[in-house]
Amino acid sequence: MSTTRALDGIDETLAPQGRRERNLIYEWLSTVDHKKIGILYIVYSLIFLLIAGFEAMLMRIQLAVPDNHFVSPQTFNELFTMHGTTMVFFVGMPILFGFGNYLVPLMIGARDMAFPRLNAFSFWISAFAGLLLYFSYFGGSGLYAAGSAPSVGWFAYAPLTAKVFSPGHSTDYWTLAIFLSGIGSIGAAVNFVTTIVCMRCKGMRFGRMPLLVWLYLVTACLVFVAVSPLTAAQIMLTLDRYLGAHFFDTQAGGSAVLWMHFFWIFGHPEVYILVLPAFGFASEIIPVFSRKAIFGYPAMVGATVAIGFISLGVWAHHMFTVGLGPSANTFFVFATMVISVPTGIKIFNWLATIWGGKLIFKTPMLFSIAFLFQFLIGGLTGIMLSVAPFDWQLGNSYFVVAHFHYILVGAILSMIFAAFYYWYPKMTGRMLSETIGKWHFWLFIIGFHLTFDFMHIPGLLGMPRRIYTYEANRGWGTLNMIVSIGAAIQAISILIFAYNLVHSYFKGKAAGHDPWDAWTLEWSTPSPPPDYNFAVEPAVNSRRPLWDLKHPDDPDSDYE
Amino acid sequence: MTEHGGTEPGTHSASHDGVLMPVPTPWPMAFALGVALIIAGMVTSWVISLLGLVVALRAAVGWFREVLPQENHAAVPVRAETITISTTRGGPAQLAALARHRKLLPIETFSVTAGIKGGLAGGTAMIVPAAIFGWVRYHSIWYAVNLLAAGGFVSWAGQSNAFLAQFHLLGLLAAAGIHTVASLLIGMLYGAMLPMFPRKPILTAGFIAPFIWTSVLYSALGVISPILNARIDWLWFVISQIAFGLVCGFVVNLQVKVRTPQFQALPFAVRAGLQGGAPNPGNENKKQ
Secondary structure: OOOOOOOOOOOOEOOOOOOOOOOHHHHHHOOOOHHHHHHHHHHHHHHHHHHHHHHHHHHHHHHHOOOOOOOOHHHHHHHHHHHHHHHHHHHHHHHHHHHHHHHHHHHHOOOOOOOHHHHHHHHHHHHHHHHHHHHHHHHOOOOOOOOOOOOOOOOOOOOOOOOOOOOOOHHHHHHHHHHHHHHHHHHHHHHHHHHHHHOOOEOOOHHHOOHHHHHHHHHHHHHHHHHHHHHHHHHHHHHHHHHOOOOOOHHHOOOHHHHHHHHHHHHHHHHHHHHHHHHHHHHHHHHHHHOOOOOOHHHHHHHHHHHHHHHHHOHHHHHHHHOOOHHHHHHHHHHHHHOHHHHHHHHHHHHHHHOOOOOOOOHHHHHHHHHHHHHHHHHHHHHHHHOHHHHHHHOOEHHHHHHHHHHHHHHHHHHHHHHHHHHHHHHHOEOOOHHHHHHHHHHHHHHHHHHHHHHHHHHHOOOEOOOOOOOHHHOOHHHHHHHHHHHHHHHHHHHHHHHHHHHHHHHOOEOOOOOOOOOOHHHHOOOOOOOOOOOOOOEOOOOOHHHHHHOOOOOHHHOO | OEEEOOOOOOOOOEOOOOEEEEOOOOHHHHHHHHHHHHHHOOOOOHHHHHHHHHHHHHHHHHHHHHHOOOOEEEEEOOOEOOOOOOOOOOHHHHHHHOOOOOOOOOOEEOOHHHHHHHHHHHHHHOHHHHHHHHHHHHOOOHHHHHHHHHHHOHHHOOOOHHHHHOOOHHHHHHHHHHHHHHHHHHHHHHHHHHHHOOOOHHHHHHHHHHHHHHHHHHHHHHHHOHHHHHHOOHHHHHHHHHHHHHHHHHHHHHOOOEEOHHHHHOOHHHHOOOOOOOOOHHHOOOOO
């Protein structure tokens, strides 16, 4: 083992020793430290992940066998609404904001986010939004004693959301919670953009930023553009429901299609808001575990920006069945197909990074490889659905549900798990158990493929999404049973993961500051990093500053 | 410990006592709670909204006092001890033994404008065989133009050959747009690919690439443009593709190559032309 001394330290600090006497609760409630806020986002998202996972399990029990009445139809509607809303707004976005909060300042050599107090506010408003949504289970009856939790689906199409069809306050809980969450998302996006643009350390030009930082920059820009229409739509819907406005009231000159446009102008970029950070994780993890620099950095950046732009022009592929007309259909078919070009560039570059590398199959790499396969398959079924006539046949079927879960779970959640295994040592100073991690990985992969591979088939056979139950003679029973068994296996794997998080925090192996022999700045700090991140503000000369420090005779800066 | 440093938002400076960092404050959390309660009152009771308003106002005042007139910063003490940044792998010793362990990408390539020029020239050249085909087969140079444009006009799917042989301004504009875009894209592809196959440019650009492109289109044209697929003459199509490839490849190869960032990795003597040639990328060992 070589221990080449390369620098008198980008950082010259040790992790704080011993435990200070302090009020832990107050410390976490009042923190403005980006690392603690990042951890708050992550823990809060994990709690909601367990809740939404529990809702998914209830749905799968309901659908496992024909003619089942395990839950009532109303409860089933509430379950799929709360599951979808929770996973998108209170798991997916916050957990990615959490990792971004933690990692972006460290990766660009900054000591905090640009607006630390706004950062805290953004987290707390998002957290209270989640609590408000779930308070609907207790307070949703409202004035009319009707309804409980929201039951209008996660995209809440009009006119179902009109007061006459959704009496009581259940839909209002959904609208107002999303509105609050949107405030938090926009606040976080402001912080990311300002931090990345203004607070990079000396030498870190845009062309030297880690790809994860690039991806968070584009994600934050997408949040600006995408969340604003959603927030506007929520205000309009609230005006409809509270003050008798008619934006979406089809019987008074309003337009249900207007809501669809507003929602999907948010909804499709939202997919990229969720997947771009996952791309960032892959772009950091795959090179380290392939022991090669990322292949085609400029192309990866270009593809990221291209995806950001193109994703803003594809929303109506969710609306092919509305009847948009040939011109609009043609435009959105081609726009949707075009987005496969930059995503294809990314996949090829990840493969080229792996190609010829000295691969290390630790748990983060296993999840990253699974991500590559699953994202590819999810992308291919996405191209199938981008063809309007194909979508007319399978729109709102379980084929669509399988497709987007391939992206959300197979790609995004897989990379979130990879990110946990990769950066948990930095956050806690402890390694996650590899043995438990491999159990987690293999059970998750088996469960995932049992669930979502087989879910395509009932969709092809005509099983509509959101169906409460089905008759035995449809021929969907065996397939749905397999899907439900797969979901149960996934649930077990996630419980194992949760156990690993807790167990390793107390009994995990000490991580040291750089357990993966990695190359980005966060690995030059102690684990966990001190409040100020870097005692001496770093300066970088290449995209892999730690490579340069570890190999002063062969620095990247000579080649970039 | 707390002091009011006159720092800009988002800046943190080191002092003799430590690093100045923002002081923790509960007011952002309280403000978020207040706003959430105001909103929650809309689905519960106006009393909740009123409570939220009070909390939000108090929190706003507290927050303002944190940042005005100056941000409230505290010096966090630094515990300094050197951390050695080192690799756990045996890389450096091996690397030193390998003079050329880095995989070098081409040190020269064509610029994007070379591809654009080639695409425009090739696109112009392939008009000639296409026009000859229309004239010979349908006695009209407009047939090929309208056939290309028909992919964008659903209503033209059932039109007769006589209709397609007539001049249509809309068809000319649509075909010009499709042809220009496709020519530019293919031209840039040539610009990117030709440096990878430097030995036989005429064979590569003039024949292999057109045949590959034709093969791809042969299988995909039914989806892209069914009307074009139904009426296309593949022999003439291949001829026009070869015309494109030869002219495009010729024009691209005429352009001056630009140096890539990899050129900077070469020793000064090589860059200055004083010593040896550039290493052959194909023989380089891969980077660790």
